[in-house]
Amino acid sequence: MGRELEDLKRLADNLGKLLGRGCEIVIHDLSGDCDSTIVHIVNGELSGREIGGCPSSLFFEHAPDLSGHEEELSVYFNETGGRLIKSSTTFLRDEMGNIVGAVCINLDVSRSQVLFRDLGQFLNAPEKARGGPSGERFVRNVQELMDGYLDEVEREIGKPAPQMNRAEKLRALAYLDSRGVLQINKAGVRLCEFFGISKFTLYHYLDEIRGSSDCKEDKTV
Numbered sequence: 001m002g003r004e005l006e007d008l009k010r011l012a013d014n015l016g017k018l019l020g021r022g023c024e025i026v027i028h029d030l031s032g033d034c035d036s037t038i039v040h041i042v043n044g045e046l047s048g049r050e051i052g053g054c055p056s057s058l059f060f061e062h063a064p065d066l067s068g069h070e071e072e073l074s075v076y077f078n079e080t081g082g083r084l085i086k087s088s089t090t091f092l093r094d095e096m097g098n099i100v101g102a103v104c105i106n107l108d109v110s111r112s113q114v115l116f117r118d119l120g121q122f123l124n125a126p127e128k129a130r131g132g133p134s135g136e137r138f139v140r141n142v143q144e145l146m147d148g149y150l151d152e153v154e155r156e157i158g159k160p161a162p163q164m165n166r167a168e169k170l171r172a173l174a175y176l177d178s179r180g181v182l183q184i185n186k187a188g189v190r191l192c193e194f195f196g197i198s199k200f201t202l203y204h205y206l207d208e209i210r211g212s213s214d215c216k217e218d219k220t221v
Contacts, residue, residue: 005027005029005040008103009027012042013042016043022043022046022107023043023106024046025103025105025106026047026049027101028059028104030055030100030101034054034142036054036141037053038050038055053140054139059102059180062180083108083110086106086109088105089103090102142184142185146187149181153175153176156172161195169197173205173206174209188202
């Protein structure tokens, strides 16, 4: 992003000073590996992230739907460490319309919610954001993000991965795929280890859950 990135960094620094420590501003470079996208962060103690970290879970879950020009992650609420966070994500696109970066602003509104309930307009969000927290995870790296998803899927299925039968592995993999886990770099290797299956079987399962017409049933697992 070159010069534009330096301008964004200065803007983020100034916003951080203006809005205080309760406002985290994160700049992501999404032109390369999604495992390490944070190139600048102000007041990172809000989420515990730092430069070199990865996007939140919400990015991986929504990434397949972001090919158009609509801002899918415009304004939403989330709960982190018992605090109510109001967030906004603006995607940066190149001349071809491809996403190359993002600027995310996370504002701790917990105290405002308690002390200034009459400021309803300040806490207002689009209708789709009013149903409750988004479930977004702020993590320090993709390893931590992956661990969280694997713990989550074991709770969803109701048993640890080594005890899952074929049908349960398919359900678990479909659950993880729906959350964009396969976009994480080297996720396939980790999933093979987690489920105790080969790389061939993993992609066979993925074809099956995604409705591939040329997938034949694998009887080996």
